[in-house]
Structures are given as structure tokens and as C-alpha cells.
Amino acid sequence: MSSPDVQGPDAAHSGVIHDIGYRGYTGPRLERRAIAVGLYTHTLRGVFGLGRSAKSKVVPFGMAAVMLLPAIVIAAVSVVGSGQGLTEPVLAYTRFAMTTQASLAIFLAVAAPNAVSLDLRFHTLPLYLSRPLERPDYVRAKLAAVATAVFLLLAVPLLVMYLGAVAAQFDAGEQTVQFLQGLVGAALFSAVLASIALVIASLTGRRGFGIAGIITVLTLTYAVVSAAQGFVAFDAENQALAGWLGLLSPMTLVDGVQVWAFGAEPSSPAGPPPGAAGAVFLAAVVLLVTACYALLVRRYRKVKV
Amino acid sequence: MPVITTQALTKRYPGVTALDGLTVDIGEGVTGLVGANGAGKSTLIKILLGLSDATAGTAQVLGHDISADAAALRRRVGYMPEHDCLPGNMSATELVVHLARMSGLPRDAARERTADTLRHVGLSEERYRPIGGYSTGMKQRVKLAQALVHDPEIVFLDEPTNGLDPAGRDEMLGLVRRIHTDFGISVLVTSHLLGELERICDDVVVIDAGVLLRSSSVADFTQASAELAVELTADADTAAEALAGAGLTVRREGRLLLATLDGDETYDRVRDVSADHGFGLVRLERRRHHIADVFEEESADVIA
Incomplete structure (x- = not known):
């Protein structure tokens, strides 16, 4: 028995405002996997500011433009230069990421906090975790979304360069192989950079700290490592040690894998030492991404809800 | 038939026992969970949702065991947390559509149900503005809407009247009552104010320091006296x-x-x-x- 003396006025009152019959939902409900894909696309759109304010599109699309521009120039140079004896693009596909790494760092510094810091700052996680998704699903969806965003940022300019090379009628077979190598490299860069950036961003609900932390880690490590490599390789003339130093920054680490696997030209003062040493770089990449994932899962297991 | 049953449910934090061997059956309808701040109300809800693990004891919600069957359980329940949990940079519509999809609704259904649900909780034009600019009353409505959008069979409402002025309280209580009478959804609602719950609940469960003090129908309480x-x-x-x-x-x-x-x-x-x-x-x-x-x-x- 409910209390009619109270229900009367209340029901009448709210009835006036929203007296529209309630309809239940009997339609299909998606499985956990499909829900995780939904979170992935939502995050990916959010990273590019799609469906958000114009302000939140500035950095992602600005950086995309900054990276696309050199690719367009390179493609144009290929087309024009093919008449003057040019036989390949002026910049190797595998070197594109290293060349544009400043823009990559800025993009990541905004994208990663955008993907995870806001949920922490606004304590939104209980709303996710009271739904079918599990904590690791959340981590995987966020990681995949940021990695995809970085990959797109690299792959689209590479595609432009490739189309330029095709238009310039460079050796099609060779260009295709190099382009695909560039894509594989881009995928590695995306995985490594997204993992590192997300770990940093997940530590703080404050977007500013995330941005500062990511830029510092990505650019400072590269600056220190490449300077040290230069010193060791040229002043101390120890090529092998200089090569090994490449393990210590994410950019030179992935570049080392490209040098080893594709025979690409190193973009820093020294590539990994010849032979099996390059495999260590690949192992380090796998280890780094796995460790970052484990850290993220651990971090989110501890987030209080 | 009980919707929620717990057997000797216990939750210990270092130095604190939040729930101490709680055994209770909760039936359909609107059930109030009453206790002072820190009595273990929120802890109980979080354990029932699988957000937090019990130290000992078991519980079932809608027939699903909370530890063995948590994923299936969470498809059928809604949760309105006590504290602020809304991203300020999204609009109510965007957020609720997104969370409806996170509950497994396909895109079109999510949109449709969001529009319906926001209307039911009384949010109109403002639902397209960023939540950051909402009043407490509006935020509470958004929180309620996201708990209802996937048409759950039971909702857990943690202090839904927190921070509301008297008029807002009355409206929220009216809404909570309608969740059961009009929508047919069972409700477990917490409050530290008995008077509030007495107005809208069929049954009341009172806990103090993690221990069950009493569980009976509101009618029993009021008639006997x-x-x-x-x-x-x-x-x-x-x-x-x-x-x-x-x-x-x-x-x-x-x-x-x-x-x-x-x-x-x-x-x-x-x-x-x-x-x-x-x-x-x-x-x-x-x-x-x-x-x-x-x-x-x-x-x-x-x-x-």
C-alpha cells in the first residue's frame, strides 16, 4: 500500500508538466563487443572534435593541415621533378613521421587528454562502468581510438605522397613497397605514441598537465637522445653505442625498427647497429606498448567509482 | 518475488566495515534505503552493480549473481550516482545518446529513447546546451535520464534529491514515484531523510553502520502507530x-x-x-x- 495522501498532489503536479505515456524498449540490444566499438568511434570523433564545438576542431585539424601541406608539396615536387630526372619522392615515406614529429606531439598532447582526462575530471567513469563494458574494454577502446587518430594523421599525407609518385610515373612497384613500408612504420608510430600519451594523460584529470606532460616527454626525449647520439657518433666515434641510444626515445625507437626491417635511412644521427640488434628495437616496441597497456589497465582498476 | 536479495553481504575497507553481514530481500516497487551518511548505502549499491567487490557474502539482482553474472546484470539495471558525474562540455542530448549506446541500444533507438527520456524527466530546450551551464536541478534530471534511457528493469538512485531546493525535491520525488507507477521500473532509492522516502516508497530498508536495522513496508510502519x-x-x-x-x-x-x-x-x-x-x-x-x-x-x- 503506498501513501495516497502524498501521491495525489505530486502525481497531479508532475502530470501537468510531462504527461506523456512511457514506452518501454523491446528492440535489440548490442553485445559488449559492439558497445566497445561504439566507445571507440565516439572517442575517435571526439579526438578530431567532430560533433563538438568549433574550438575543439582547431588543433586536430590544424595539425592535420600542417602535416598534409609538406606532403602536398612533396607530391607536387615529384610530379614537376619527374621531367627533370627525379626518380623518387624527395622525402622517403619512412622519414615522414620523424620530420613532422613536432606536429605529431602537439596533436597527441591534445588528443590523449581529450580522450581520457575529461572522464576523470568529471568522474564520468561510474556511468560507463555501471553499463555492460568492463574496465579493460574502456582502456582498449580509448587506446585504439587515439592510435587510429595518429595513424590517420600519418597515413593520409603518405597517401598523398604516394599518389604524387604514381602521377609522376616513378617505378610503381618500388613506390608501392616503400609506401606500404611507410604505412607499417606509421602503424608502429601510432601504437607507441598513443600508448605513451594515454598513460600520461590517464594520470591526471587536468588537461593542462596532460598536454604539458606529453609534449615534454615526446619532444624532450627525442632532443636529448638525438643530441647524445650526435655526440657519441661523431665526437666519440662510437657508432654502435650511438645506435643503441636510439632505444631511449619513442621516435628513434620506432625509426630503428624501420631501419632494421626496411633498410630505411635513419632519421637520427645513428640507426641501430647492423644485424640482429634491430630486432631488439622491435622487441622494445612490443614491450613498450604492452607495458603501457598493462599500466593503463592497472590505473583504471584503481579509479574509484 | 524479490528483485534483490543479499546474504551476509560484507564490505570491509582498511579500518572500516562499511557493510556488516547484511541479509535482506527487496521486492518490486519503490524501496527506500535509509541511513545516516556513512551507513553503507552507497557501498551497497556499488556492490550490487558490481562496481565494487564484496569482502564476503553473496547477492542476486534480478536473479543474476553479482559476481558470477555481473555483465548480464548490468544490461538490466540503471544507476544514478550520488556525486557529480556529468561532463560539462557535452549537451544533455549528446551525453544521454552516447550512454544509451553504451548500454547497447542501436544508434536510432538511442536517439529516440533519449528524446523520450529527457522529456519524461522534464528537460526541454536546454538539453542542447552544454551541461556545464546547468543548475543542480537540471543536472540531477540528466543523471536520472541516463539511468532510465535504456529502459532498465530496476534503477538504483543514490540520493537523487541531494542539493535540490524544496520545490526541486518535490518534483524529483514525484518523478521517482512515477518511475515505478508509470514506467513499471522497480526503484531502490537512498536518502538520509526518512520523511522524503516515506512519501514515495512502498518499502523501507534501514541500515546503520552497515547493519540492517529494519526492513518492512511503509504501510506497516505508519499503520502500527x-x-x-x-x-x-x-x-x-x-x-x-x-x-x-x-x-x-x-x-x-x-x-x-x-x-x-x-x-x-x-x-x-x-x-x-x-x-x-x-x-x-x-x-x-x-x-x-x-x-x-x-x-x-x-x-x-x-x-x-
Whole structure:
């Protein structure tokens, strides 16, 4: 028995405002996997500011433009230069990421906090975790979304360069192989950079700290490592040690894998030492991404809800 | 059939026992979960949702075991957290559509249900503006909407009236009641205010320091303590004497006289006494005790 003396006025009152019959939902409900894909696309759109304010599109699309521009120039140079004896693009596909790494760092510094810091700052996680998704699903969806965003940022300019090379009628077979190598490299860069950036961003609900932390880690490590490599390789003339130093920054680490696997030209003062040493770089990449994932899962297991 | 059952549910944090061997059955309808701040209400809800693990004991929600079957369970429940949990940079519509999809609704269904649900909780044009600019009352409505958008079978509402002004409280309580009466969804709602829950709940579960104090229907509480409130034109003392003289058990409460109700003849006797003595009868009504009165004897500190 409910209390009619109270229900009367209340029901009448709210009835006036929203007296529209309630309809239940009997339609299909998606499985956990499909829900995780939904979170992935939502995050990916959010990273590019799609469906958000114009302000939140500035950095992602600005950086995309900054990276696309050199690719367009390179493609144009290929087309024009093919008449003057040019036989390949002026910049190797595998070197594109290293060349544009400043823009990559800025993009990541905004994208990663955008993907995870806001949920922490606004304590939104209980709303996710009271739904079918599990904590690791959340981590995987966020990681995949940021990695995809970085990959797109690299792959689209590479595609432009490739189309330029095709238009310039460079050796099609060779260009295709190099382009695909560039894509594989881009995928590695995306995985490594997204993992590192997300770990940093997940530590703080404050977007500013995330941005500062990511830029510092990505650019400072590269600056220190490449300077040290230069010193060791040229002043101390120890090529092998200089090569090994490449393990210590994410950019030179992935570049080392490209040098080893594709025979690409190193973009820093020294590539990994010849032979099996390059495999260590690949192992380090796998280890780094796995460790970052484990850290993220651990971090989110501890987030209080 | 109970919707929620717990068996010796226990949750210990280092140094604190939040729930201590709680065994209770909760049925369909609106059930109030009452206790002082820190009594273990939120902890119980989080354990039932699988957000937090119990130290010992088991529980079932809608027949799903909370540890073995948590994923299936979370498809069928809705949760409105106590604290702020809304991203300020999204609009209510965007957020609720997104969360509907996170509950497994396909895109079109999510949109449609979001529009319906936001209307039911009373959000209109403002639903397209970023949540950051909302009042507390509007935020609470968004929180409620996201708990309902996937048409769950039971919702857990943690302090839905927190931070609301009296008018906002009344509206929210009305909404909570409608969730069951109009939407057919069972509700477990917490509050530290007994008076609030008494108005909208069918049953009340009272916990204190993680221990079950009492679980029964609101009707049980209020009927057992029913008295007849009498107000006569005569001086209260004289009237009390007269009623007592007619064999009624009477106590005074200000100008009111409260006669213990022993069935219909109590009404007759009051009528006869006032007629015999020539008193005017100003008020004669059956009085419901508030649940709080019952608890004052059992636990003075339950009522915040």
C-alpha cells in the first residue's frame, strides 16, 4: 500500500508538466563487443572534435593541415621533378613521421587528454562502468581510438605522397613497397605514441598537465637522445653505442625498427647497429606498448567509482 | 518475488566495515534505503552493480549473481550516482545518446529513447546546451535520464534529491514515484531523510553502520502507530480529562489530543464526549506517524 495522501498532489503536479505515456524498449540490444566499438568511434570523433564545438576542431585539424601541406608539396615536387630526372619522392615515406614529429606531439598532447582526462575530471567513469563494458574494454577502446587518430594523421599525407609518385610515373612497384613500408612504420608510430600519451594523460584529470606532460616527454626525449647520439657518433666515434641510444626515445625507437626491417635511412644521427640488434628495437616496441597497456589497465582498476 | 536479495553481504575497507553481514530481500516497487551518511548505502549499491567487490557474502539482482553474472546484470539495471558525474562540455542530448549506446541500444533507438527520456524527466530546450551551464536541478534530471534511457528493469538512485531546493525535491520525488507507477521500473532509492522516502516508497530498508536495522513496508510502519488527532473548542486539559473519563488513552501534543485508535468505536466515543460536554469538534482525523517517530526509539542517530 503506498501513501495516497502524498501521491495525489505530486502525481497531479508532475502530470501537468510531462504527461506523456512511457514506452518501454523491446528492440535489440548490442553485445559488449559492439558497445566497445561504439566507445571507440565516439572517442575517435571526439579526438578530431567532430560533433563538438568549433574550438575543439582547431588543433586536430590544424595539425592535420600542417602535416598534409609538406606532403602536398612533396607530391607536387615529384610530379614537376619527374621531367627533370627525379626518380623518387624527395622525402622517403619512412622519414615522414620523424620530420613532422613536432606536429605529431602537439596533436597527441591534445588528443590523449581529450580522450581520457575529461572522464576523470568529471568522474564520468561510474556511468560507463555501471553499463555492460568492463574496465579493460574502456582502456582498449580509448587506446585504439587515439592510435587510429595518429595513424590517420600519418597515413593520409603518405597517401598523398604516394599518389604524387604514381602521377609522376616513378617505378610503381618500388613506390608501392616503400609506401606500404611507410604505412607499417606509421602503424608502429601510432601504437607507441598513443600508448605513451594515454598513460600520461590517464594520470591526471587536468588537461593542462596532460598536454604539458606529453609534449615534454615526446619532444624532450627525442632532443636529448638525438643530441647524445650526435655526440657519441661523431665526437666519440662510437657508432654502435650511438645506435643503441636510439632505444631511449619513442621516435628513434620506432625509426630503428624501420631501419632494421626496411633498410630505411635513419632519421637520427645513428640507426641501430647492423644485424640482429634491430630486432631488439622491435622487441622494445612490443614491450613498450604492452607495458603501457598493462599500466593503463592497472590505473583504471584503481579509479574509484 | 524479490528483485534483490543479499546474504551476509560484507564490505570491509582498511579500518572500516562499511557493510556488516547484511541479509535482506527487496521486492518490486519503490524501496527506500535509509541511513545516516556513512551507513553503507552507497557501498551497497556499488556492490550490487558490481562496481565494487564484496569482502564476503553473496547477492542476486534480478536473479543474476553479482559476481558470477555481473555483465548480464548490468544490461538490466540503471544507476544514478550520488556525486557529480556529468561532463560539462557535452549537451544533455549528446551525453544521454552516447550512454544509451553504451548500454547497447542501436544508434536510432538511442536517439529516440533519449528524446523520450529527457522529456519524461522534464528537460526541454536546454538539453542542447552544454551541461556545464546547468543548475543542480537540471543536472540531477540528466543523471536520472541516463539511468532510465535504456529502459532498465530496476534503477538504483543514490540520493537523487541531494542539493535540490524544496520545490526541486518535490518534483524529483514525484518523478521517482512515477518511475515505478508509470514506467513499471522497480526503484531502490537512498536518502538520509526518512520523511522524503516515506512519501514515495512502498518499502523501507534501514541500515546503520552497515547493519540492517529494519526492513518492512511503509504501510506497516505508519499503520502500527496510527492515532486519532482530536481538537476540541474546550481547553485542552479539560478535554483531555473528559476523553480519558470516557475510557480513551489520550496524550497531549500542543493543542492537539492524540487518542489511541482502537477501531471505529474510538470515533464514536470522541463524538459522544464532545456532544455530552457541549464542546465544538474542530478536528478529528486519523494520524499517521512518520517513520522517523518509530525509529527514534530504535536508533536515534539514523535520522540525520
